[in-house]
Amino acid sequence: ETGVTQSPTHLIKTRGQQVTLRCSSQSGHNTVSWYQQALGQGPQFIFQYYREEENGRGNFPPRFSGLQFPNYSSELNVNALELDDSALYLCASSFRGESQETQYFGPGTRLLVL
Amino acid sequence: LAKTTQPISMDSYEGQEVNITCSHNNIATNDYITWYQQFPSQGPRFIIQGYKTKVTNEVASLFIPADRKSSTLSLPRVSLSDTAVYYCLVYLDTGRRALTFGSGTRLQVQP
Numbered sequence: 001e002t003g004v005t006q007s008p009t010h011l012i013k014t015r016g017q018q019v020t021l022r023c024s025s026q027s028g029h030n031t032v033s034w035y036q037q038a039l040g041q042g043p044q045f046i047f048q049y050y051r052e053e054e055n056g057r058g059n060f061p062p063r064f065s066g067l068q069f070p071n072y073s074s075e076l077n078v079n080a081l082e083l084d085d086s087a088l089y090l091c092a093s094s095f096r097g098e099s100q101e102t103q104y105f106g107p108g109t110r111l112l113v114l
Numbered sequence: 115l116a117k118t119t120q121p122i123s124m125d126s127y128e129g130q131e132v133n134i135t136c137s138h139n140n141i142a143t144n145d146y147i148t149w150y151q152q153f154p155s156q157g158p159r160f161i162i163q164g165y166k167t168k169v170t171n172e173v174a175s176l177f178i179p180a181d182r183k184s185s186t187l188s189l190p191r192v193s194l195s196d197t198a199v200y201y202c203l204v205y206l207d208t209g210r211r212a213l214t215f216g217s218g219t220r221l222q223v224q225p
Contacts, residue, residue: 004157033212042201042215043158056212090157092213101205102148103213105157 004106021076023091032074035090123220136202145204
């Protein structure tokens with residue numbers, strides 16, 4: 001167990017709706033990264049949060065947004081859901097401040113968009 | 115970008131040693147090499163990380179030659195529960211520290 005938790009575990013939405021996914025980072029970690037993993041593919045980087053600010057973003061549209069809170073937990077928000085947003089959403093936490101930063105993943109949230 | 119290349123799939127039998135090699139010709143000076151294991155519908159699990167030479171932990175060993183253009187993950191005496199996808203990654207040295215996952219190596223362990 002990594003100590004990274006995510007909620008909910010599963011979620012079903014319809015096209016056009018909005019969704020919020022949550023992540024609690026491992027104790028002592030100050031950085032949270034979010035990834036999207038489509039079936040049969042490797043995880044794709046969405047964005048990263050450090051000190052409550054977005055600190056890097058992958059090739060995802062603005063309808064993917066996020067927050068990091070003072071306790072380092074984080075939310076991923078997706079607006080105007082599309083069918084292709086169906087995927088496993090992974091949160092990873094790490095400690096920024098070391099040269100050797102290791103990201104530890106949570107169990108993921110499975111999102112199905114109908 | 116430091117892109118990695120690894121075999122799409124490998125087969126092995128219980129009790130055998132498995133070596134998965136990853137090439138990363140464009141690895142940057144400050145990049146570390148990290149391996150993750152992933153079971154279906156679960157988050158990737160950190161296995162091992164290294165910068166050069168050899169790193170060993172209770173799960174695996176990681177061999178990195180002097181030029182660092184490749185690395186080999188060694189799993190001793192695999193069991194059925196080692197059936198998973200294994201990802202080799204190098205950190206993007208852009209300050210973003212975003213992990214770039216390829217397609218990984220699907221390891222199937224047979225009894």
